[in-house]
Amino acid sequence: MTQVSGLQAEIVEKDLTEYLTAKIRTEIAPDDDIFATGLVSSMFAMELVVHLESTYDIAIIGPELKLDNFRTAKVMTALVLRLAEDD
Template identity: 50%
Template structure:
């Protein structure tokens, strides 16, 4: 797996979110508290994150808090890209 910086991950996430919502997001803004996206949008985020970063988001990692901010998603991606499969 190629190495991605936190900045590169956040940049891809912001690009996706901006394209979908027409809002430019800062890394620490709560997407759901903003009222711009709903919890249903989380599934779109999951599908994007899995495809864009070649990871599987399963079980406890599907928690809404992991998708609340760009920074939280970036941390999730970084962790899942480092952990061996099946852990």
């Protein structure tokens, strides 16, 4: 089990999957590409940035602000853990 700064990967991934499912009102899996499916727009990515920053007390700036970092709950989990580790 990965744990960084008190965050556990499994918990972050579960929370993000539940958040995404609630926001887009469609059941998704951690590996589902929410942008490729057409379920969300690129504008939703900015909402995700705000959600991740406020929920996990991280700053997503510069090169981290690429769409590929927000495609799946699994990828977002890796981003959160990486940025939390840097703090």
